[in-house]
Amino acid sequence: MGFLKIDRIHHSYFTKSSATTALSNISLEIEKGEFISFLGPSGCGKTTLLSIIAGLLKPTEGNVTLENQPIEKTNNQIGYMLQQDYLFPWKTIEENILLGLKLNNQLTAKKRRETLTLLEQMGLEGVEKQYPAQLSGGMRQRVALVRTLATEPKLLMLDEPFSALDYQTKLRLEDLVSNTLKSFGKTAILVTHDIGEAIAMSDRIYLFSPSPGQIYQTFTIPDELRTLTPFHTRNHEKYPEIFQKIWKELEQVETEQ
Ligand code: ADP
Ligand code: MG
Numbered sequence: 001m002g003f004l005k006i007d008r009i010h011h012s013y014f015t016k017s018s019a020t021t022a023l024s025n026i027s028l029e030i031e032k033g034e035f036i037s038f039l040g041p042s043g044c045g046k047t048t049l050l051s052i053i054a055g056l057l058k059p060t061e062g063n064v065t066l067e068n069q070p071i072e073k074t075n076n077q078i079g080y081m082l083q084q085d086y087l088f089p090w091k092t093i094e095e096n097i098l099l100g101l102k103l104n105n106q107l108t109a110k111k112r113r114e115t116l117t118l119l120e121q122m123g124l125e126g127v128e129k130q131y132p133a134q135l136s137g138g139m140r141q142r143v144a145l146v147r148t149l150a151t152e153p154k155l156l157m158l159d160e161p162f163s164a165l166d167y168q169t170k171l172r173l174e175d176l177v178s179n180t181l182k183s184f185g186k187t188a189i190l191v192t193h194d195i196g197e198a199i200a201m202s203d204r205i206y207l208f209s210p211s212p213g214q215i216y217q218t219f220t221i222p223d224e225l226r227t228l229t230p231f232h233t234r235n236h237e238k239y240p241e242i243f244q245k246i247w248k249e250l251e252q253v254e255t256e257q
Contacts (some may be wrong), residue, residue, distance in 0.1 A: 002068075003157060003187055004045040004053070005033040008063035011048055021212035026062070028206060037198035037205045039246070041254055042088060045193040045213025050157050054078045054137065054191070057062040066155060076104065079153030082158045083146040087132040093119070093143055093196045094128040100151040103177070115150045122176065124145055138169035145177060149184065156188040158179065162197065174200055195246050200230035200240060205244065209253045216253055219246060 009026040012019050015126040022045040030036050038046045051057040053064055055071040055078070064071040067079075087096045097115055116128065122142040134141055141161060148156060158177070162170040172200050179203055181188050192198050198205045209216035221242070225233045233239060 001054075002029045003034075003066070003067045004030040005052065005068075006049075006181060007063050007065075009049070009052060009059045009064070011045070011052065011057070011059045011061075017157075020133065023052075024092050024212040024214050026213070030189070032187055033185050034164065034203050035181065035188050035190070035201060035202065037192055037202040037206050037252070038208060039192055039195065039198045040208030040213075040216075041193065041210060041250075044208040045209035046208060048213070049158060050159055050191060053155075054080065054157060062158075077152070077154040079148040079151065079156045081141075081144055081148050081158045081161045083163050085132070085140040087140060087143060089126060092129050092131060093135070094123075096132065097143060097147045097150055100147060106151065111150070115146065118149060119143070119146050122180075134219070136169075137165055141165065141173060142176065145180065149180070154187065156186055157220055158188060158190045160191055160193070163192070163194070168195075171231060171234075177201075178230050195243055196234060197230075199225070199242055199246070200233045202226075205246065207249055207253065209256065217249055 006026055006028050009022040009023055010021070012021045026049060038049065038136055040046060048057065052059045064221065091099070093227060094116070097119060098107060099114060101111050101115070119128070122145065124139060124142055126137060127139070132143070135143065162173055165173065174197065190198070190201055199221060204221065205219040206215050207217045207219065208214065219242070222238060223238055228236060
């Protein structure tokens with residue numbers, strides 16, 4: 001039990017003249033294979049919490065464990081997907097997706113084949129020798145997903161990965177990412193300010209309130225929605241009711257600021 005455990009995290013940023021408390025008393029547990037969302041207005045500490053989980057930032061207080069190990073030691077087992085794809089423009093798509101494996105000394109002929117197959121499964125056959133600038137935003141995000149999955153991270157963190165895309169591309173990518181992560185049994189945390197996206201993709205949603213960032217409420221998505229693809233979840237008869245409920249809470253959070 002408790003694949004990822006976040007235990008009483010507090011975090012303050014200190015500058016010469018001020019201190020900002022970004023997170024206060026955050027505790028939660030995520031099981032293997034779960035898809036979780038952190039939802040909340042900008043500035044409520046979502047990115048700070050992801051950085052702490054990834055071991056990039058040491059919290060002022062509290063601790064995080066992945067499979068009962070302190071996060072510092074499991075650092076390379078976490079994959080990140082961001083709003084911007086951060087592909088290297090001077091490298092080909094193939095070089096980009098194999099880079100993580102190369103850096104980790106894991107690049108075998110078998111891993112290379114598997115990674116190129118995954119690229120094909122993402123509908124990107126034939127782009128291997130092209131450069132990122134030759135691809136659309138949605139294609140680049142699919143490449144970024146392949147690159148993230150190539151090193152087989154235990155935990156994936158998706159920080160608003162669809163927010164720079166047009167609506168149709170975003171809906172298509174939600175399904176692709178969700179199906180892919182499910183088929184690999186990956187555990188994932190999505191950061192978003194989009195209620196619909198959180199409902200469509202998640203097993204559970206943590207709604208954050210700001211100043212300082214805290215967990216305001218937790219929503220468990222009913223089984224009949226969780227088992228559907230994001231696109232079908234959005235069309236389910238129960239979807240509007242859950243949307244309204246979270247919308248009201250989010251409004252409450254925003255007016256309390
Ligand atoms: P979110 O991702 O939810 O928008 P962040 O985690 O980026 O929120 O920020 C939470 C709070 O911490 C905000 O008040 C922000 O201004 C502050 N903050 C974030 N990063 C830093 C930093 N490097 N130094 C000082 N304050 C920061
Ligand atoms: Mg953020």
